[in-house]
Amino acid sequence: MKVTESTSLYDNLEQMDVTSILQNINREDKKVALAVEKVIPNINGLIQQIVPRMEKGGRLIYIGAGTSGRLGVLDASECPPTYGVPFDMVLGIIAGGDKAIRKAVENAEDNPEQAWNDILEYGFNENDTVIGIAASGTTPYVIGGVKTAREKGLLTGSITCNPDSPLSKEVEHPIEAVVGPEFITGSTRMKSGTAQKLILNMISTTVMIKLGKVKGNKMVDMQLSNAKLVQRGTKMIMEATGLEEETAYKLLLSEGSVRKATEYFYKNLS
Structure with missing residues (x-):
């Protein structure tokens, strides 16, 4: 069984009082940062390859479905206002298109060929990096996308929360933050989603610092949008x-x- 689908360590949740629910969620959340800490060497290895590629004009492309896709879109969309970079320097692509950000699109994640087709709408070059995001590491949309990207010579990475997942086997730089069972069984928007968000923060922030978009500790290129x-x-x-x-x-x-x-x-x- 996938770790992300394993049974919660807690039961009879509906019988818990509110304080107990909150304390138990918090107890589980504390495990996330420790899981991410264990994969810092993997994150480092990926970033060391991304930076020189982006210095040559490459882009950072996230692909995912559901919560994972939304997290990629969120991280990408915050880079232009924070660092003053072009909107397409960091791209977040979600299965089902932008409408899937707000509402689930039926069967969107099941097509292994669609992610590459979605990437092609923005074009690609040999210096691009594609990072597949999938808590389970089994999403066909994501697996198919990174597999084709790698075949085309692009750098590939992944962010998953299951060990030895099919997605990890298709990329050069797998990152597997195994956070354990979710508080609600299988609800990977919780600990898994938090781990993915932390890792995305680490990747985009570190890349932008190394590209010179931060001076001292200040966002000197931020957009003056408000x-x-x-x-x-x-x-x-x-x-x-x-x-x-x-x-x-x-x-x-x-x-x-x-x-x-x-x-x-x-x-x-x-």
Whole structure:
């Protein structure tokens, strides 16, 4: 039996009081970070291969179905506003298309050829990386996608929560965060989903740092898409340059990013 489908360590959940339910979920959640810690060497190996490829113009492409697909879409969609990168530098592709983000699409994950067809809508180049995400490691959509990607010469990785899964066997860099039985049997949106989110955070954040999208500990290329981010950017410039708030604010708006504003200051105003 798959670990992700194994029986919960808890039973008669409907008879538990609310406090007990919350404490037991939390008890299980504490195991997730420890499971992720064990696979850091695997994550490291994958990232070491991704970065030089992206420096040559490659992209990072996540493919998944259901919760796994949604997590990939989430991570990808947050990269442009956070790091100021093009929308297609990190792509999240979900079985069933964008409508599947909100509503399950029947049988979408069962077609082993569809993921590659979905990737082709964005084109591909030899420096791209495809990471398949599937808690079970058995999703045909994901397995078929990484298999074809690897055949085409792309770098491939996977994020699963079962040991020795079929998906892991199809990629060069498998990551298997085995978190154990879910609090509700088979509900992999819980611990498995949390593990996948943690790993995706680690991958995209580390890649962006190594690509120079972070300076010190600041998101110097973030998009100024709302008042909060403009205020944050203004504070960053004040800290970096010693400018007063109003001057830093005007400089940020005129240059369009913290990085450009800071560079302009040191070139022309310091």
